Amino acid sequence: MAHCEEDSSRYTYEEYKQTADWLLSKTEHRPSVAIVCGSGLGALGELLKDQVAFNYIDIPNFPHSTVPGHAGRLIFGNLNGKPCVCMQGRFHSYEGYPLWKVTFPIRVFRLIGVETLIVTNAAGGLNQDYKVGDLMVILDHINFPGFAGQNPLIGPNEERFGPRFPPMSDAYDKDLRKLALAIGEELGFSEKMREGVYCSLGGPNFETIAECKFLSALGVDAVGMSTVPEVIVARHCGLRVLGMSLITNKAVMDYNTEATANHEEVLQAGKDSAKYLEKLVTLLIQRIELNNNVF
Template identity: 85%
Template sequence: MSPPAPGSLKHEVRRIEDCDPRTGYTYEEYTQTADWLLANTDHRPTVAIVCGSGLGALGELLKDQVVFHYSEIPNFPQSTVPGHAGRLIFGNLNGKPCVCMQGRFHSYEGYPLWKVTFPIRVFRLMGVETLIVTNAAGGLNQDYKVGDIMVIMDHINMPGFAGQNPLIGPNEDRFGPRFPSMSDAYDKDLRKLALGVGQELGYAEKMREGVYCSLGGPNFETIAECRMLNRLGADTVGMSTAPEVIVARHCGLRVLGMSLVTNKAALDYNNEAIASHDEVLQTGKDSAKFLEKLVSLLVQRIEPNNNVC
C-alpha cells in the first residue's frame, strides 16, 4: 500500500499520532542520562555553561576535555541550528570542573519546552550548582551597540503569557515546588561579579545590565513588535534562555545570564537594515576573545559551594 499523500486527511492523522503525547520526561529518564554521563567521565562539574548562537568557542576553553555528541547521550535531543555544534564538553576551566553545551535546543526546532530544557535537570543531578547561560540577542535599547554584553537582570517570557512553560504538567517534587518564584531568577551577586570582572578587564564601556525578552521565533521581529517590546521595558530580544532559567531556578540552581548584542533591532521604518543569522554568527566570532576572558575569570571566582569570591 502506498503511503498517504502529504496534505491528505489520513496523512494529517498519522502525523498527529506520531507526536509525543507526554508532558515531560520521567525522573528516571533524567537519572538515566545523568548516571550515563557520570559513568563515562571522571569530571564532576559544579558549573554548567550554555553557549548561544556563534558562542560555541567558549567550550574550547576547557582543559582535559571529554566530549560527547548529543547523538551519543541517552534521551538527549539534537541541535539543528547553524552555529550550534551539538556537543557536550566536560573539562576544567581555571581549575574549576565545568560542563559546556555547545548548542542549545529551541521550541522553533519543533521541540516541546520540556525537551528544550532537559539538560538543565540532568546537570542538577550531576552536582552542578551554578548555571551560566549566554545568548545572541537583538539590541532593543538604542543606547546599546553591536558587540556589547548585557548581564541579564530580569526577563520577559512572552511565550509564557500564552501558556507555554517548561513546567507545565505534573510537578516533580524531587526537583522543586509546584509554584516557583522568579523574582530572583538572575542571581544578584553573580551579576555584580560579572560587571566587576568586565570592568577589571577594561571592558566597562561594553558591559550593560538590563532586561531580556524571550520570544518563540524562528522569524526575527517586525518593527512594530520591536517598538512594543522596547516600550515594555526590554533591552534585548532573543529566542531562548527564559525556559532554561525557569527550570534551573525550579531545581535550585543559581543563574547568571548574558546577552551578546549581535544586531540593533529596527525601530524605525526608514531603517533598511535586515537582521540575519549570518550577522549573529559573525558578531559571536568577533566577540569570542572578549567573552572567553570574561567567562574564564568569572568561573574562577565562583566557588563550588556557590560562594562568590
C-alpha cells in the same frame, strides 16, 4: 486528547537519572558549573582543559541541535581549575521541540552535581544606547511565550526537582551579576558592559518593527529566542543562574531603513566579540566557590 498524549510523553525522573548516570560513568569530571553557549558562542567550550566530549546524538535521551552555529556537543573539562560542563549549542522551541525537551539538559546537570548555571545568548539590541558587541548581564526577563501558556514546567510537577510554584523574582543571582560587572570593569570592558532586561520570543522569524517598538516601550533592552526556558527550569531545581547576552545586531526600529536582521550577521558578530565573553566567563568561574559562594 493531544494534551494528554503530550503529558504522557514527558521525561520521567528515571530518564533524567539514566542520562545523568550514563554521563557520570563516561567521565571522571564532576562539574559544579554548567555553561550553555548561544549562537556563535561555542568557542567557550574549547577553552576547557582535559576535555571529555560527547555528541548530543550519542547521549541517551538527549535532543539534537539543528541550528547553524550550534555544534551539538557536551564538553566536560576544567576551566581555570574549576570542573565545568559546557553545551556547545542549545535547543529551541522553533526547532519543533516542546519546552520540556528544550530544557532536558538542565535537570540532568542538577543530577550530576551542578550548582551554578551560566547561560549565554546572541540577542538583538532594543535599547538605543546598546552597540553591537556589547555584553549585557541579564537583570531580569520577560517570558512572552509564557503569557500564552508556553512554559517548561507545565504538566505534573516533579517534587524531587522543585516546588509546584517556583518564584522568579530572583531568577538571576544578584551576587553573580555584581561579580560579572566587576570583572568586566577589571578587564577593561566597562564601555561594553551593560545590565538589562531580556525578552524571549518564540522565533524563528526576527521581530517586526512594530514588535520591536512594543517591546521597547515595555522596558526590554535585548530580545532573543532562547534562554528563559532554561532559566525557569534551573531556578525550579535550585541552581543559581547568571545570564549574559552578546548584542549581535541592532533591532530594526525605523520603517525607512533598508536594514534587516539575519542569522549570518548574528554569527559573525558573535565570532568578532566572543573573545570578550570568553575572558569574562573564564575569570568569573575562577571566582565561584563550589559551595555556591562567590568571592
